[in-house]
Amino acid sequence: QIPRLLGLAHASKLYRENKNLHQFSQFTDKGNEVAFGTIGDASTSEGHFWETMNAAAVTQVPLAISIWDDGYGISVPKKFQTVKESISEALKGFETEGDKKGIRIFKTKGWDYAHLVKTYQEAIEICRTEQTPVLIHVEEVTQPQGHSTSGSHERYKSKERLTWEVDFDCIKKLREFIIDNGIATNEQCDAIVDEAKKSVRDQKNAAWQAFISEIEAERDTVTGLLNDAGLNELSASLNTGFAPSRKDVVSAARKGLLQLKDSESTKRDTILNWLKEQKTLNGDRYNSFLHSNTPNSATKIDAVAPEYTDDSPSLDGREILLNNFDNIFSSRPEAVAFGEDLGGIGGVNQGFEGLQKKHGDNRIFDVGIREASIMGQGIGMALRGLRPIAEIQYLDYLLYGLQPLSDDLASLQYRTKGGQKCPLIIRTRGHRLEGIWHAGSPMGMIINALRGIHICVPRNMTQAAGFYNTLLASDDPGLVIEPLNGYRTKERLPANLGEIKTPLGVPETLIQGTDLTIVTYGSCVNLAIKACAELDSIGISAELIDVQTLLPFDLNHSIVKSIKKTNRLLVIDEDVPGGASAYILQKVVEEQSGYFHLDSEPKTLTAQAHRTAYGTDGDYFSKPGIEDMVEAAYKLMMEVNPSKFPDIFG
Numbered sequence: 224q225i226p227r228l229l230g231l232a233h234a235s236k237l238y239r240e241n242k243n244l245h246q247f248s249q250f251t252d253k254g255n256e257v258a259f260g261t262i263g264d265a266s267t268s269e270g271h272f273w274e275t276m277n278a279a280a281v282t283q284v285p286l287a288i289s290i291w292d293d294g295y296g297i298s299v300p301k302k303f304q305t306v307k308e309s310i311s312e313a314l315k316g317f318e319t320e321g322d323k324k325g326i327r328i329f330k331t332k333g334w335d336y337a338h339l340v341k342t343y344q345e346a347i348e349i350c351r352t353e354q355t356p357v358l359i360h361v362e363e364v365t366q367p368q369g370h371s372t373s374g375s376h377e378r379y380k381s382k383e384r385l386t387w388e389v390d391f392d393c394i395k396k397l398r399e400f401i402i403d404n405g406i407a408t409n410e411q412c413d414a415i416v417d418e419a420k421k422s423v424r425d426q427k428n429a430a431w432q433a434f435i436s437e438i439e440a441e442r443d444t445v446t447g448l449l450n451d452a453g454l455n456e457l458s459a460s461l462n463t464g465f466a467p468s469r470k471d472v473v474s475a476a477r478k479g480l481l482q483l484k485d486s487e488s489t490k491r492d493t494i495l496n497w498l499k500e501q502k503t504l505n506g507d508r509y510n511s512f513l514h515s516n517t518p519n520s521a522t523k524i525d526a527v528a529p530e531y532t533d534d535s536p537s538l539d540g541r542e543i544l545l546n547n548f549d550n551i552f553s554s555r556p557e558a559v560a561f562g563e564d565l566g567g568i569g570g571v572n573q574g575f576e577g578l579q580k581k582h583g584d585n586r587i588f589d590v591g592i593r594e595a596s597i598m599g600q601g602i603g604m605a606l607r608g609l610r611p612i613a614e615i616q617y618l619d620y621l622l623y624g625l626q627p628l629s630d631d632l633a634s635l636q637y638r639t640k641g642g643q644k645c646p647l648i649i650r651t652r653g654h655r656l657e658g659i660w661h662a663g664s665p666m667g668m669i670i671n672a673l674r675g676i677h678i679c680v681p682r683n684m685t686q687a688a689g690f691y692n693t694l695l696a697s698d699d700p701g702l703v704i705e706p707l708n709g710y711r712t713k714e715r716l717p718a719n720l721g722e723i724k725t726p727l728g729v730p731e732t733l734i735q736g737t738d739l740t741i742v743t744y745g746s747c748v749n750l751a752i753k754a755c756a757e758l759d760s761i762g763i764s765a766e767l768i769d770v771q772t773l774l775p776f777d778l779n780h781s782i783v784k785s786i787k788k789t790n791r792l793l794v795i796d797e798d799v800p801g802g803a804s805a806y807i808l809q810k811v812v813e814e815q816s817g818y819f820h821l822d823s824e825p826k827t828l829t830a831q832a833h834r835t836a837y838g839t840d841g842d843y844f845s846k847p848g849i850e851d852m853v854e855a856a857y858k859l860m861m862e863v864n865p866s867k868f869p870d871i872f873g
Contacts, residue, residue, distance in 0.1 A: 225262060225275050225288075226596045226627045230603020230611075232258035232279065232286035236354060237609065240585050243556040250608030257350050258603070261289045265296020267310045271595050271626070278596045279356040280317050280325045286356040287347055291333070293364040297371075298379040311360035319355065326356045333364035334396040365392050435466050441501070442467040445476050448497060452490040454479050473501055512641040513675050514699055521677055521697035522775060526726035529685055529717035540684035541710040543720070544574040547688035550721030551695065552582045555610060558695070560587045562597065562614025562650070571616060572652065572710045594623035598649070602632050605647040610695055618653025618704055619663040625672055632700055633675035647700045648691065649676075654746035654797050655708040657842050662707075662835035664745075667802030669702070670773050677701035677727055678774040682748035683709050685717060686771065689725030696724065706746040728775035730782060736766030739791035739859055742782060742807060744770045747795050747847065754852035762867065763860055773803060776810050783815035790822040791859050797846055800829045823862060828855045 238244045239254025266272065267290060279286045290311075296304050306313045311328050319325045327349055331342040339361070346357040365388040366376060377385065389395075401407050407415070442461050449458035461467060461475055476498055483491040514520060538546075551558050560575065566589040569576030579587040590597055594615055601613030615621050621628075628649070635645050656662040670678055677699055681687040687705050694701040717723055733748070734755050743751050748769045755765045766785050770777060786792055792811065796804035804827040811817045812825055828847045835845040847855075860868045 224599075224627070224631050225260065225269075225271050226599020227602040227606070227631055228258055228260040228286055228288065228599070229275050229278050229282075229284065229596050230600040230605070231607060232284035232356070232603070233282060233600055234258075234604045234607035234609055236282070236284045237559065237585060237604070238607075239354070241556070241583075244609075247557065247608050255351065257285045257287050257347055259287045259289070259347075261291065263296070264290055264292035264294075264301060264310055265299065265304045268296070268304050271599075274593050274596045275599065276314065276317060276326065276356070276358070278591065278593055278600070281591065283324055283355055285350050285354050287350045287359070288356075289343075289359045289361060291364050292360060292362045293333075293366050295366075295370070295376075295379075298376075309360075311358065314358065324355065326358055329357065329359045331359065331361055333361050334391045334393050336397050336400045363391065367392065438467055438469050438472065441469065442472045444497065445472050445479075448490070448494050449475065449479050452479060452483060452486075452488070452494065454482060457482070469505070473498070473505070476501075511637075512639075513637050514677075515636060515644070515697070516641065517698055519696070519698040521694060521699040521701060521727050522778065524693050524696045524724055524726070526729070527689075527692075527719065527722050527724040529689070529723045530719045531715050532718050535715045535718060537713040538716050539710065540712050540714050541573050541576075543684040543688055543714050543716060544705070545569075545576055545578070546716065547691065547720050548575055548578060549581070551691065552578060552586060554721070555695065557608065558586065558610045558612070559604065560612040560614065560650075561590050561600065563590060563592055563616045565589055565614050570614070572705075574705075574710075594620050595627055598624035598627045598632070598647075601647040601649065602627060602645055605645045605700070606643065610646065610648075612648045612650050612691070615649060615651040617656075617661050617663075618651050618665070619660050621649075621651060621669065622665070625668075628676065629672045633673045635675070637675055644698045645700055646694070646698050648694050649700075649702040650691075650705070651702070652705040652707050654704070654706055655842070655846070657835075657838050659834045659837060659841075662842065662846075664797035664830065665802070666773060666796070666798045667806060670803060670806055673702065674774065675700075676774065677772060679703045679725075679727070679772050680745040681725070681771070682706060682745060682769055683712065683714055685714050685723070686725050688720065689723040690727075690772075692722070693724040693727060701727075704745065706749075708746050708749065712749075725771065727772045728778035729772075730768050730770045730777050732766065732768050732781075732785065734765065734767040736764040736789065738764045738789060738863075739793055739856055740766045740768060740782065740785040740789045741793045741795060741852075741856065742768045742770060742811070743795035744773065744803075745797065747797055750847075750849050751795060751852055754849045754856070757849065757853050758856050761857075763856055765856055770807070773806070776807070777815070780815045782811050783817045783820065786811070786817045786820045790820055791863075792817065792821060792825040793855055793859060794825070794827045795847055795852060795855075796827065796829045798829060799832050800827070802829065804829050823859055826855060826859060828852060 235254045235256045238251040245253050294301050301308045311330055314328060317325045318328050329342050329346045331338050342359060346359050350357040398412050401412060402409055446458045446461050457475055457479055461471060476494055480494050564571055565575055566579045566584060566587050569578060575587060597613050601611040604611040615624055632645055632647060635643055654664050679690040679701055681690055687703055690703050741751055751767055755767050758765045766789055768782055768785060794804045794807050796802060808825060828851055830846045835842060857868060861870055
């Protein structure tokens, strides 16, 4: 989570520099905060650490990071971890030199209390007043039990090192400091230790009792139910003399239900009812809050359709976005946007053209090529009440920023049970472009790695603008993937552009049909519209559905209603075989019970298994095109009416 530290610190800088943000006093004291993080020395070998420290030095934000250095990464000594065996030495090139701003580096020792206090006071004061990042390298830290109880440090530390760790134990050295400076006597220190141990022990016991008593009550209920049903052996298995786990209790009840499968007794129903009750309770305990459940949840934001007048002009798609972003930044002082090439030139596709000059370079700005810390920057800002739009230049590059999105952002509401909100919006573009590193659609990877983040896949820029407005009105994070083939496509400018809101989880039926249902999204939609026209010319009536969002997916099960009418399904996807198409099939065929309404085998049409080949020809032979779509639909209809649709493919 080191990348998010960059955003937490950058928020302070923005709150300090932009007086229009001083009103958000629940998040800041006019930017006077320092973002403080800690990390073990061995973990600084990770690329995210270096990327974050470089970005902090470039942006000059009040970031303070404390590095605990005990000389090991679990059992691996730092001679295998860090150049020169010292992270502070390795970072010398990052250090501030005169008017060449970088980071300020401080060194201290983990057992030297007085010097620790002096060092931290000086470092944090500089960080706060000079608005510059500081690094505190704390060396000679001890580990009384090693990294963990399963990896005893006696296995890899010398006797001399273990003896030193006893002599220079931080608590022991602090006690010596207290006594040597007349702060307390040896007897008083003993009394403090005894009192602290008793307090910790009492609190531990109270916490354990509060936790285990509920599970013991559940165990007692289940043992009673099993005994009443004559399952005495199964009941006895729960009385082991050890503290029960909730898993063991529920598992026994489920086994009991199966053993009573041939019984019609009310005792089986009693166990079943208990299990149903526990399913609800445990769902709340272990499976809730993947997304927001507040009134501001993205799925609860009312849709606002685009409105047009007779005078509504036709503009390039990128101009639709540009006008919408202008509306956002004119009405929301807490909105910020940043990414590679976003500030000065307004983005590679000109969606922010001229907006930095209009709204300020502390709201719309460029950053380096560093996707992981761009994501972290956005996460930290969003946690502190700003509404960041963090841009990844192309969808392929999301790979570099995937870890903080998956491990931190996607799981945040879940792991805090809704206690923390981080409504970051990630903006990117993808699907159709001629180039192996710019034309990817790794949607299967994204939807499986980012459960907890809404995934929006608009077919045009009006839809995309609506998604940005919906997400900004919500307290959920979201990813918007703009279609690369839409920036120069003409669209009518909605009269209510700043107000439109595209709903999440609500597919749109674009073409009505009776012979088969075609389901797709993003850039494929515009090609599928043309394919449907060709199909109609040869007597095939295709119903075309744009899913609009992959996460969430068709909340009202509207796709299965189409299948009830057509009895055939074709899923078109720019991802590799088994990617997002497999996910869509699981949703439609299994979750929506579409299987029961199919008269033909459901089919998928996807990209090839490799990355997109170069050039127009490479795109044609790598991704599903209009002819591929027409032929896939035709083949589905061959078995329905072979005389009308003969096998012409051999």
